[in-house]
Amino acid sequence: MELAIFGLQSTAFPVTAALTGVLLVASALIIAWLVGPRSYTKKKGEAFECGIPTRGDSMAQYHVGYYLFAILFLMFDVETVFLFPWATICKSIGGKAMFAVVRSGLCLEERSVEMEVKIKSMKHEDFKDNEYIDSLVEQLQASGTNIVVGKLDQLMNWGVSNSLWPLCFGTSCCAIEFMCLGAARYDMARYGFEVARNSPRQADYIMCQGTINYRMAPALKRLYEQMAEPKYVIACGSCTVSGGPFKNSYCVVKGVDEIIPVDVYLPGCPPRPEAFFYALMQLQRKIKVQKYFGGVNRKEKLEGLTYDGTALKETK
Amino acid sequence: MAEIQDKITQLCPQAQVDTTGEFLLVTVADAQWHDLAKALKTQLHFDCLTAVVGMEWPDARGCVYYLTNTESLDVIHVKVTAPDREQPRLHSVVDLWPVANFQEREAYDFFGIVFIGHPDMRRMFLRNDWVGYPLRKDYDPATNPLRLDDEENEDYTCRWVEDDKGQVKKVEGKVFEDDEYVINVGPQHPSTHGVMRYRVSLDGEIVKKIDVVSGYIHRGIEKMCEDLTYPQMLLYTERMDYMAAHINRHCMCLCVEKALGIEVPRRAELIRLMMDELMRLSSHLLSYGCLTMDQGATTAFFYGFRDRELIYDIFDRTCGARMSMAYSCIGGVVADVHEDFIKDVRNACDVIEKNLKEYHKLFTGNVIAVNRMTGVGALSKDDAIAYDITGPSGRACGWHCDVRKTQPYSLYNEFDFDEVLRENGDSMDRYMVRMLEMEQCIKILRQACDKLEAEGAQGEYCAPKVPKVMKLPAGHWYQQVEASRGAFGVYIESDGNTKPVRVHFQSPCFNLIGVVDLTCRDNMIADLITITASLDFVIPDIDR
Numbered sequence: 010m011e012l013a014i015f016g017l018q019s020t021a022f023p024v025t026a027a028l029t030g031v032l033l034v035a036s037a038l039i040i041a042w043l044v045g046p047r048s049y050t051k052k053k054g055e056a057f058e059c060g061i062p063t064r065g066d067s068m069a070q071y072h073v074g075y076y077l078f079a080i081l082f083l084m085f086d087v088e089t090v091f092l093f094p095w096a097t098i099c100k101s102i103g104g105k106a107m108f109a110v111v112r113s114g115l116c117l118e119e120r121s122v123e124m125e126v127k128i129k130s131m132k133h134e135d136f137k138d139n140e141y142i143d144s145l146v147e148q149l150q151a152s153g154t155n156i157v158v159g160k161l162d163q164l165m166n167w168g169v170s171n172s173l174w175p176l177c178f179g180t181s182c183c184a185i186e187f188m189c190l191g192a193a194r195y196d197m198a199r200y201g202f203e204v205a206r207n208s209p210r211q212a213d214y215i216m217c218q219g220t221i222n223y224r225m226a227p228a229l230k231r232l233y234e235q236m237a238e239p240k241y242v243i244a245c246g247s248c249t250v251s252g253g254p255f256k257n258s259y260c261v262v263k264g265v266d267e268i269i270p271v272d273v274y275l276p277g278c279p280p281r282p283e284a285f286f287y288a289l290m291q292l293q294r295k296i297k298v299q300k301y302f303g304g305v306n307r308k309e310k311l312e313g314l315t316y317d318g319t320a321l322k323e324t325k
Numbered sequence: 326m327a328e329i330q331d332k333i334t335q336l337c338p339q340a341q342v343d344t345t346g347e348f349l350l351v352t353v354a355d356a357q358w359h360d361l362a363k364a365l366k367t368q369l370h371f372d373c374l375t376a377v378v379g380m381e382w383p384d385a386r387g388c389v390y391y392l393t394n395t396e397s398l399d400v401i402h403v404k405v406t407a408p409d410r411e412q413p414r415l416h417s418v419v420d421l422w423p424v425a426n427f428q429e430r431e432a433y434d435f436f437g438i439v440f441i442g443h444p445d446m447r448r449m450f451l452r453n454d455w456v457g458y459p460l461r462k463d464y465d466p467a468t469n470p471l472r473l474d475d476e477e478n479e480d481y482t483c484r485w486v487e488d489d490k491g492q493v494k495k496v497e498g499k500v501f502e503d504d505e506y507v508i509n510v511g512p513q514h515p516s517t518h519g520v521m522r523y524r525v526s527l528d529g530e531i532v533k534k535i536d537v538v539s540g541y542i543h544r545g546i547e548k549m550c551e552d553l554t555y556p557q558m559l560l561y562t563e564r565m566d567y568m569a570a571h572i573n574r575h576c577m578c579l580c581v582e583k584a585l586g587i588e589v590p591r592r593a594e595l596i597r598l599m600m601d602e603l604m605r606l607s608s609h610l611l612s613y614g615c616l617t618m619d620q621g622a623t624t625a626f627f628y629g630f631r632d633r634e635l636i637y638d639i640f641d642r643t644c645g646a647r648m649s650m651a652y653s654c655i656g657g658v659v660a661d662v663h664e665d666f667i668k669d670v671r672n673a674c675d676v677i678e679k680n681l682k683e684y685h686k687l688f689t690g691n692v693i694a695v696n697r698m699t700g701v702g703a704l705s706k707d708d709a710i711a712y713d714i715t716g717p718s719g720r721a722c723g724w725h726c727d728v729r730k731t732q733p734y735s736l737y738n739e740f741d742f743d744e745v746l747r748e749n750g751d752s753m754d755r756y757m758v759r760m761l762e763m764e765q766c767i768k769i770l771r772q773a774c775d776k777l778e779a780e781g782a783q784g785e786y787c788a789p790k791v792p793k794v795m796k797l798p799a800g801h802w803y804q805q806v807e808a809s810r811g812a813f814g815v816y817i818e819s820d821g822n823t824k825p826v827r828v829h830f831q832s833p834c835f836n837l838i839g840v841v842d843l844t845c846r847d848n849m850i851a852d853l854i855t856i857t858a859s860l861d862f863v864i865p866d867i868d869r
Contacts, residue, residue, distance in 0.1 A: 059522070060513035062475045072529075178513060180520045180542045181865045182567040182648055185611070189637075189647075192630030207515045219865075224452050225520060225541045227475050228512055254560055257552065258545040259459045259466045260451065267471065279648050 044165070046238040052231050057208055060228035162300050169213070169239065170296040173289070174204045176212035178232065180219030183246040183279040187218055195282040202289055209233070214241035214272075214292065218279075220248035220255055221262045233269045239299070241272045243288050250274050329399060332369060337361045346800055347583075349401040355387075358405045359416040362390075366421050370394050371401065373710050374422035376831040378816055379432030381462055382406075386413040388432055389816075391803070391831075395710055395724070398731055402801070407438065414485070414493065417443040424713045427839050435460035435547075441485045441493055445500075450540030450868055453479050460548050479538075500536055501526055508850075512541040516619055516854045519864030523841070523853070530849050535842040543868040550828040555581050555795045556655055558828065562815075563649045565830060566866035568608040569808040571600040573830075574653045579734060580804035580815045581655050584797045590785040591736075592777070593657030598735050599670065599773045600640075600652060601806075606677065606766045607636040608809035609717075609759045612861045616756060617688050619858040620697055625688050632680055635673040639666065655795065657787030664782075667774050674767045674774075681763060689760065698753035702844040702856035705750060712843070713836045716811025717758040718860055722750035728807035735806075739776075742769050752852075752859035759861075796823055810834055810861060830869055834862035 056063045179187055190197045197203050206212040209232045221229055233242065244265050247253030252263035265271060272295060275288035326349060330342050337357050343350040353361055365371045371392040378389045387406035393399070407413035417440035419425045429440045430449040437458035440446060448455065453476060456468045484496045501507050501524070511522035520541035526534040546561045562577045563570035575597050582589060614629030637647045642663040644650035652658055663669075688694050704714065709722040719726045727744045729737040745761040747754035797819035805814040811833025818827040837860045844860070845853050 058509055059511050061509060061522070064478060064509075177515045182564060184519070185567060186648060188611075189630060189634070192634075193627050194631070194634045209513075220542060220544055222541070222543055223469070223471055224450075224476065224543065225512065226471060227473050228541070230473055231475075232513055254564065255544045255546075255549070258549055259464070259469065261544055262471055268473065281647060 048234075048238055050234050052234040055231075055235070057210060057235055060232050062231070163297075166297045166299055169299075170293040172201045172204075172213075173241075173292065173296075174206050174211065174213045175202060176209050176215045176232065176236070177205045177207050178215050178217060178229075180221065180225065181248070183218035183248075186279045186282060186285065187216065187245075190282050190285050195286075197286070197289070200286070200289060200293075209235040210237060212236055213239070214243060215269075216243045216245050216285075217249045217265050218245045220253070221265055221268070222258075223260045223262065226262050226268055229265065230268050239296075241292055241296070242269055243273045243275055243292060244271045245275045245285070245288065246280060247276055247278045250276055253278060326399070329369060329401065333361075333365075336364045336368070346402075348803065350404060350801075351401060352404045352406070355405055355407055355415050358403075359418065361403075362418050362421055365392060365401075365403075370396060371399075373713055374418070374424050374428070375400075375713060375812070376814065376816070376829065377425055377428035377432055378827070378829040379436040379438055379460065380404075380818070380827055381436060381460070385410055386436055386438060386461075388415060388438065389801070390418070391814075391816075395726075402803075413438045414441055415439075416441050416487075419443055422713075423711050424836055424839055427835065431835075434458070437461070439485050441487050444484055445482050446484060447479055447482050448540075450543035452476050452540075459545060500524075501534070505533070510853070511538075517857065517864075518615060518862070521838075521862075521864050521867075525850065525853065527850060530851075532845045532848055532850055532853060535845055535853075537838050537841055539838065539864075540868055542865050544865070546869045547828055547830065551825060554823050555797065555825070558825075559654070560651070562830070563651065564865065565832060565869055566808060566810065566813070566834065566863045567648060568611060568863055569604055569810065569813065569866075570649055571597070571604040571652060572806055572808045573813055574651075575601055575735070576804055576806040576808075576813055577815050578653045578655050579806065580802050580817060581795065581797065583804060584802045584817070584819070585655075585792065585795060587656050587788050587791060589657055589788055592780050592784040593786045593788070594736050595773060595777050595780065596658050596662055596786065597653055598737070599770060599777070600650075601735075602766045602769050602773070603636050603639060603670070603673075605809045606763055606770075607633050609763050609766075610636075610677075612759055612809075613684065613688075613756075616855075616858040616861070617694075619854050620694060622688055622691070622694075625684065628680065628684060628687070632673075632677050635676060639669050639673060642666075642669070654787065656791035657785075659787070661783060661786045662777075667778055670770055670774055674770050677763065678767050681760065685760070689757070695753070697852070697855050698756060698859065699751060700749070701752045701848060701852050702859065703749055703751040704840060704844055708840070708843065709750065712839050714811070714840060715836070716808070716833050717745075717762060718755050718837060719811065720745060721747045721754035721758045723748045726812065728805050728812050732805060734804070740769050740772055752855050755859040755861070794823060796821060797825065805831075808833060810837070810863065810866070832866045832869060834864075834866040835869075837862045838867055 189195055191203055191205065209215075215233060215236070217229070233240070242265070244250050248255060248261070249265045252258075252261050255261040256263055262268060273288045273291045275284060277284050280288070326344070329349060330344065333340055333342060333351055337353060337360070339353065339357050340361065341352040343352065351361075371394050373393040373395050375391040375393050378391075380387055380389055385406040387404065390403045390405065392401050392403065405415055407415050413436070415438055417425065417429055419429065419440075420442065426443070426445070427449060429443055430445070430447060432438045433440065433446060434449040434451055435458060447453065451459070452472075457464055459466075480500055482498050482500050484498060485493055486496055487493050505526045506528070507524055507526050509522070509524055511517045512520040517523070522538040522541065524536040524538060525532055546565065550558045550561060559574055559577055562573040566573055610629045610633045614626040617625035617629070640650050641647050643660070643666060644652040704718070704722050706722045706724050708714075709719045709724050714722070715726045715728075723746055725731065725744060725746070728734070730744050742765045745758050745765060747758055797817060799819055799821040802817045802819065803814060805812050807813075812831070813833055814831035816827075816829040816831065817825050820826050841857060841860070844856050848856065
């Protein structure tokens with residue numbers, strides 16, 4: 010084989026490739042394990058079945074052709090394959106250059122970190138009507154923050170708050186306005202919100218659009234629990250805030266906060282697209298003061314289940 | 326009308342015929358109902374069952390059936406009462422009009438009326454472990470609190486059969502056989518256009534049967550209306566089919582105005598009509614956007630939504646809201662149009678007319694669109710009538726069902742426009758009817774602009790003498806309009822008070838889900854998405 014094009018010895022290549030692969034995966038897993046908030050529930054472990062409980066064995070037999078198709082699809086999906094060519098030139102640019110990149114990213118300056126909510130193009134003075142966020146920031150500042158940890162938190166929050174992916178969850182009118190938000194005039198892609206996901210596994214927040222009734226309530230709860238941490242909820246429209254015009258109905262949930270925790274309430278029937286943006290920015294502001302490091306977010310345990318490091322167990 | 330009356334008394338001497346209302350009202354007991362129904366269908370050609378309304382009177386429970394003769398356009402209402410009030414049982418008419426399948430299930434769900442001979446007597450909208458029947462007057466909401474445990478899947482169904490001696494018994498059955506391969510689509514699924522759920526039985530990739538599970542957005546609007554006055558009720562009409570908000574509200578207003586004898590100023594009626602057509606245009610653009618996106622044409626979706634913003638701007642300036650406008654009121658509209666209204670509408674018409682040509686270039690002729698839609702999910706004209714599929718989906722089969730033409734309301738008589746008809750009834754035709762109807766909307770809007778200009782810049786937009794306290798005369802009142810997805814009807818039963826006894830909304834989308842099984846059967850599972858997108862239903866309109 011003509012492996013010389015990579016400038017590597019024929020024996021060194023497979024070893025390097027294997028090591029890089031193992032290290033990449035291992036480091037990603039370790040960092041996620043150390044930093045990532047998580048929750049364990051019975052429902053979360055289930056296969057995603059559009060919001061209803063899975064029935065029977067999900068290991069069904071398919072025609073072999075589908076597998077070939079799936080593999081082909083996956084091959085195109087693995088964009089990370091481009092990482093390898095970069096790795097090969099790492100040697101020529103030298104270790105110092107790589108260190109410089111990492112150092113500038115961490116910004117090791119000798120001063121205390123000030124936690125504040127920064128959103129580009131929007132000053133705090135124009136946007137200070139949220140007492141809850143301000144009090145949260147004060148609380149956090151009072152406890153003091155380690156420089157490195159604080160900066161790392163800021164880095165994480167910057168990443169999370171600017172790539173919030175919603176779950177496609179629209180039950181009624183508000184969903185149409187949400188579609189307008191995705192279309193050309195309002196264009197939520199400007200904020201990094203546009204990647205609407207159909208599976209809760211890939212979504213960061215549920216924008217709960219429309220009335221939730223008694224039949225839908227268990228499904229919504231399940232969807233919420235199937236989302237990966239960190240997860241957020243925006244109650245969008247009067248129906249999800251309080252039941253709205255359907256409050257007197259025999260089968261309407263009087264506000265989704267009866268079922269799942271809500272981060273931002275967005276009134277309106279339906280809210281205007283500008284109001285959607287406002288709610289999303291409030292969510293961004295909330296995220297900007299989050300702490301990941303130190304395990305503060307890793308406290309959610311539901312329905313009498315505990316995780317002992319290997320498996321879920323029911324506590325009595 | 327007298328002819329029909331004679332014929333009915335001849336067919337069924339026990340029937341009472343009431344001619345005082347707007348429509349002929351026939352009252353029969355359940356014992357004579359099935360025979361009369363058969364005769365009405367075969368001899369008097371009442372081939373379309375528009376709605377089955379479950380009812381509760383002080384002395385009985387039963388149903389009101391609306392029947393339409395699609396040739397002569399005669400409409401009659403048949404009131405059928407069950408012999409036992411506490412355990413009401415009626416004979417099913419599913420064998421005569423297949424549309425009754427879901428309609429009767431709804432009556433069972435709301436009132437507990439059991440239909441003898443119905444093949445699938447399950448609940449329609451509520452959880453299958455629901456206790457009691459919510460639209461009964463003695464229903465206590467405390468019996469069904471919010472529950473977060475999962476609902477059991479409905480694997481079993483039941484039928485009630487009557488033997489020769491008149492004994493009725495319950496027979497259990499299965500929805501799917503044990504060896505069927507059933508997959509679940511929804512409720513949280515992007516391609517169902519809302520919270521709809523299908524259970525699909527597959528053979529390889531071919532759909533064998535679909536069980537539609539509805540009710541994930543059922544809000545009990547009909548029950549809530551019973552506690553509201555007529556002007557308050559208008560709110561809910563806009564939140565059922567929110568893509569036909571103006572049209573539904575218009576329908577409710579027309580119904581109340583008809584009952585109270587309020588004369589609406591011409592200018593108000595003209596403005597309402599224009600708003601209806603703008604709404605229809607916006608709804609069809611959304612339908613275009615969603616249908617194209619379901620087939621992977623994301624650009625086309627953006628184009629559809631770009632044009633809708635023009636219409637939203639007009640709503641915004643006149644009504645103060647982009648959606649749920651609350652613009653029509655009983656007697657007229659709440660405010661006059663904004664000063665540039667006519668200019669804006671003309672501009673929107675010009676832009677959309679130009680863009681429509683582009684849409685055809687972009688999508689209609691596209692080989693993927695043609696292959697995926699032509700000949701897929703065809704519905705015959707007879708099936709369309711039997712399942713009461715109105716609106717663009719019905720017209721795609723060649724059925725003249727445009728209410729604006731068959732029973733003209735508002736000022737539609739004065740307008741020159743064509744009813745768009747196609748013949749094949751497949752997904753392509755349903756799509757094309759919508760695209761061509763948009764051109765007709767533009768035609769109507771342009772004529773309306775001229776007429777509104779002739780009326781002057783300002784004028785009377787609401788009737789001067791609208792009673793503050795509205796009491797509808799005792800009796801039943803019915804009005805039908807052509808909404809974006811088909812014939813929308815409002816049925817009000819009044820006892821002369823400020824609040825109605827029963828309100829029923831006859832929603833076009835509810836009938837559309839009745840043909841999902843019929844049209845998707847023996848097609849590929851991927852075509853399920855195209856077919857349902859081309860049927861274009863709005864889920865809150867189904868569930869109400």
